[in-house]
Amino acid sequence: MSKNIIPVYNPSEIEPKWQKRWEKDGLYHSDIDETKPKHYALTMLPYPSGDLHIGHWYAMTPSDARARFMRMRGYNVLFPMGFDAFGLPAENAAIKHNIHPKVWTYRNIERMRQQLRSMGAMFDWRREAISSDPEYYRWTQWFFIKLFKHDLAYRKKSPVDWCPTCNTTLAREQVWGEDRHCERCGTPVIKRDLEQWFFRTTRYAEELLCYETIDWPERVRVSQTNWIGRSEGATVFFHTEHGDELEIFTTRPDTLWGATFMVLAPEHPLVSKLTTPEQRKAVEAYIEQAVRQTDVQREATDKEKTGVFTGGYAINPVNDERIPVWIADYVLMTYGTGAIMAVPAHDQRDFEFARKFGLEVRPVIQPVDMPELRGDEMTKAVPEYGMMINSGSLTGTPGNQAFEKTIEFLESKKIGHRSVNYRLRDWLISRQRYWGAPIPIVYCQQCGAVPVPEEQLPVLLPDDVEWRPTGESPLKLHPTWRFTTCPQCNGPAERETDTMDTFMCSSWYHLRYLSPKYDRGPFDPREYDYWMPVDTYTGGIEHANMHLIYTRFFHKACRDMGITKGPEPMLQLRNQGIVLGEDSEKMSKSRGNVVSPDDLVQAYGADTVRAYLMFFARWELGGPWNSSGIEGTSRWLRRVWTIFLEEPEVQGKATSDVLRNLRRKVHQTLRSVTRDFEKFEFNTIVSALMELLNEVSKAKQAGAWGTTEWNEATDIYLRMLAPVAPHISEEIWHQLGKPYSIHTQSWPEFDAEAAREEEVVLVVQVNGKLRDRITVPANISEEDAKKIALASENVRRFMEDKQPRQVIVVPKKLVNIVL
RNA sequence: GCCGAAGUGGCGGAACAGGCAGACGCGCACGACUCAAAAUCGUGUACCCUCCGGGUAUGUGGGUUCGAUUCCCACCUUCGGCACCA
Numbered sequence: 075m076s077k078n079i080i081p082v083y084n085p086s087e088i089e090p091k092w093q094k095r096w097e098k099d100g101l102y103h104s105d106i107d108e109t110k111p112k113h114y115a116l117t118m119l120p121y122p123s124g125d126l127h128i129g130h131w132y133a134m135t136p137s138d139a140r141a142r143f144m145r146m147r148g149y150n151v152l153f154p155m156g157f158d159a160f161g162l163p164a165e166n167a168a169i170k171h172n173i174h175p176k177v178w179t180y181r182n183i184e185r186m187r188q189q190l191r192s193m194g195a196m197f198d199w200r201r202e203a204i205s206s207d208p209e210y211y212r213w214t215q216w217f218f219i220k221l222f223k224h225d226l227a228y229r230k231k232s233p234v235d236w237c238p239t240c241n242t243t244l245a246r247e248q249v250w251g252e253d254r255h256c257e258r259c260g261t262p263v264i265k266r267d268l269e270q271w272f273f274r275t276t277r278y279a280e281e282l283l284c285y286e287t288i289d290w291p292e293r294v295r296v297s298q299t300n301w302i303g304r305s306e307g308a309t310v311f312f313h314t315e316h317g318d319e320l321e322i323f324t325t326r327p328d329t330l331w332g333a334t335f336m337v338l339a340p341e342h343p344l345v346s347k348l349t350t351p352e353q354r355k356a357v358e359a360y361i362e363q364a365v366r367q368t369d370v371q372r373e374a375t376d377k378e379k380t381g382v383f384t385g386g387y388a389i390n391p392v393n394d395e396r397i398p399v400w401i402a403d404y405v406l407m408t409y410g411t412g413a414i415m416a417v418p419a420h421d422q423r424d425f426e427f428a429r430k431f432g433l434e435v436r437p438v439i440q441p442v443d444m445p446e447l448r449g450d451e452m453t454k455a456v457p458e459y460g461m462m463i464n465s466g467s468l469t470g471t472p473g474n475q476a477f478e479k480t481i482e483f484l485e486s487k488k489i490g491h492r493s494v495n496y497r498l499r500d501w502l503i504s505r506q507r508y509w510g511a512p513i514p515i516v517y518c519q520q521c522g523a524v525p526v527p528e529e530q531l532p533v534l535l536p537d538d539v540e541w542r543p544t545g546e547s548p549l550k551l552h553p554t555w556r557f558t559t560c561p562q563c564n565g566p567a568e569r570e571t572d573t574m575d576t577f578m579c580s581s582w583y584h585l586r587y588l589s590p591k592y593d594r595g596p597f598d599p600r601e602y603d604y605w606m607p608v609d610t611y612t613g614g615i616e617h618a619n620m621h622l623i624y625t626r627f628f629h630k631a632c633r634d635m636g637i638t639k640g641p642e643p644m645l646q647l648r649n650q651g652i653v654l655g656e657d658s659e660k661m662s663k664s665r666g667n668v669v670s671p672d673d674l675v676q677a678y679g680a681d682t683v684r685a686y687l688m689f690f691a692r693w694e695l696g697g698p699w700n701s702s703g704i705e706g707t708s709r710w711l712r713r714v715w716t717i718f719l720e721e722p723e724v725q726g727k728a729t730s731d732v733l734r735n736l737r738r739k740v741h742q743t744l745r746s747v748t749r750d751f752e753k754f755e756f757n758t759i760v761s762a763l764m765e766l767l768n769e770v771s772k773a774k775q776a777g778a779w780g781t782t783e784w785n786e787a788t789d790i791y792l793r794m795l796a797p798v799a800p801h802i803s804e805e806i807w808h809q810l811g812k813p814y815s816i817h818t819q820s821w822p823e824f825d826a827e828a829a830r831e832e833e834v835v836l837v838v839q840v841n842g843k844l845r846d847r848i849t850v851p852a853n854i855s856e857e858d859a860k861k862i863a864l865a866s867e868n869v870r871r872f873m874e875d876k877q878p879r880q881v882i883v884v885p886k887k888l889v890n891i892v893l
Numbered sequence: 894g895c896c897g898a899a900g901u902g903g904c905g906g907a908a909c910a911g912g913c914a915g916a917c918g919c920g921c922a923c924g925a926c927u928c929a930a931a932a933u934c935g936u937g938u939a940c941c942c943u944c945c946g947g948g949u950a951u952g953u954g955g956g957u958u959c960g961a962u963u964c965c966c967a968c969c970u971u972c973g974g975c976a977c978c979a
Contacts, residue, residue, distance in 0.1 A: 250974090251974095251975095292897085293897055293898065293973095293974095296896070296897060297896085297974065297975090299894060299896095300897090300974080300975065301974095301975085302977065303975095305978075305979085308979085320934090322979080323961090323978095323979070324979060325978095325979065326979080337979090356903085377977085379977085403977090403979095404977045404979095405977085405979075406977080406978065406979090408978085409978045409979075410978075410979065412979045413979095415915075415979085416979090417979095421979070422977090423977050423979075426977095464900095495978080495979085497978055529924095559905090570948090588902070615973085615974095616973095618974085619975095621976085638897050665907095667939070689905090689906090689917085689918075690905060690906085690907075690918085690919095691905065692906075694898095695898085695899075697905070697906095698905085698918070700904075700905060701902095701917070702919060702920070703904085703905065704919090705918090705919070706917085706918045706919055707918080709918090709933095710917095710918085712932095713933095715913090716933095723915085746909085749909075753909095757905090757906070757907085757908095757917090758907070758916090758917085760917080760918090761907075761916070761917035762917080763917095763920070764917055765916070765917060787973095835913075837913045838910075839912085839913090839959085839960075841959075841960090842912095842959060843915060844962045845962095880959060881959090882912090882959055882960080884912055884960095887912055887913090888912050888913075888960090890912080890959055890960060892959045892960090
């Protein structure tokens, strides 16, 4: 029975109340403050699809909690939010519902702003940036021109991946899976030969492999390293019989003497010249079918090798041998030089090809532990290193020197050199779609591709377009937009009608947040100097090889152009996992397993949803949703409410032991919660707070209410709760008459003395098996611990009068008696 | 095939530095309150046995160690990524 009647915990009343108050007071405004250390906490910005998904909550609320924690620890924290608002879904919705992409997008943004506000996150909305605003994409275009002027953007005709459903080209990173499907819609892509704009990401391949200055998860670093795909080897110059240079890349220069033929990609420019009249028909037929095939068919690894002899020959520069030149689709035009030397004895692919077409297999490497290799008897290639044989002057070179010696040989003869190749390609940024930032280039018959002068930016996206997809850029179909005059010669000219990949917009949004209204540059340099780099970046792992490579490239390119500073844009990265449906499947409307955060907020309140999202799984792993589990966090917050607000009948009667134990538990929890916030271990933060509440509740029953210890416990508890559940903590804080706002309070001070244990439970083992537990003073000596353990009746029973061979004492933990 | 992550009660998960396996929560069972139910509060809850007291358990099999969920080796399963990259 309580003395006072308190109102029930009603989140739907207190949450909007405090959200309005915080907004009105500008509680979460972050401004430059040189007196405090800064902390730029960034969470990946959402695409305005129309509804905030539980996945957004899962990504954002723990990030918010941690940003709040950092703020309480004395940092001046910037935690902004915005929208990645250009992109295909807007156009698809436009087509489906006959609504303008712009109207659709901005309507969604408005709705999502409301949903985001319901989280009670500490977003500084003054810094909101929307990538489809002209004042934003003006600077996206400005960056494009900078890259263009520094030779980091170029236009090239090349076979590119085309999604027939989305009617646009895709960057390589946007083509996924074994069947090479479109990242967005799942349609297998096809190849088209198109003039497209690229950024020279490959120029930064080497630097992108260095992660020394950043604290990023291993799995992201490994994934990027694999994506970049560095290979060390040699470039070697072969020649055709006609004297044309035929450059190849190999990772095994030591096998050069075993090259018995060469293979070119069907698209290789020298194919036509090499082909003899007798072979022309067969070669052309092969090329035609290769082009017709999808990449899926062509690049299937289990497919039998196919190819055609060109009739032409090349000269191997190491031994002047004349070897036949073939074409085959297992050689890709997009890697290396599109041509290889084939060494069937030591490369499995070349081996399969040679066997199928009856070409010579000549071993030139003899591993020590293998019987002598004979080309006509081998059943598979031998890729291991070994002693060089049949290799002219290098014959006899041992395996561990073969690579280096051959490179020295090539360089001294000037027929090749050491080189490094990357799997990474240049970033294709052209999109044949409407709803994106127009590429600010004008084509003039006299002057060629001319960048739009900076003072004329932005190149505005017209509203009156036909956005029905035709395979052409919608802007091309606009009656007037594309026609303009050349900024250089004033002659008639046409605008580029492709728009930019939206990953371009999201490569620099963290900079626009700094000063979204700034109009003298993409960002205010004062803000940049104070806030950058981003200290903590949180978001989905799916961006490991896309956004997170692009944004690093972008930063490094800008650094070299004098726009940004430092080696990296984001110092610390942490990824959350994915929340699956209750059926353990990916959430989707068609499966009917979508969890709506709005419904949950209505039923339980934002604080409960936040706490449950932190509690229910390890953040970096995610997992299936469990709708009954949320009852636990809901119950917990209701108990927090009554335990701290409801005055009990029993007061001030607690024994000193009870109070000492309460203090100890409070400070032990403070230690673990602090540590877990630092380590992004949100689930144990919530469980530690639940555990402490159980202790607090017992102390209350034992009469602790009203004591100094009780007041300290309340104060520390609410401060620790504040980042997790910002509304209820503010409300209780307020009702207890403490000064507004709890969110501007500092993080509690840890008292090591209070947290200290005076007694510990000593575990006693005999031969490693638990036989007794004895409570002893924490500062017991090893000798005494040993004595007490040996005196235990239970222990004596299992010792069977034997003498211990060894007694291991782990201070404050255990005694193990080994017989 | 290659690379990465993960396998712990009925379920989500915890275990900081090699030292009590299963914290915290869900679920379930029983009890209190109630005319009753909900809510709330309390107690219990890995499995097996001969239930006093033992034994067995962290995907599987080995190893190191007084002692292994934790370290090492081999393997299995699930998930994610890459895939003829010369």
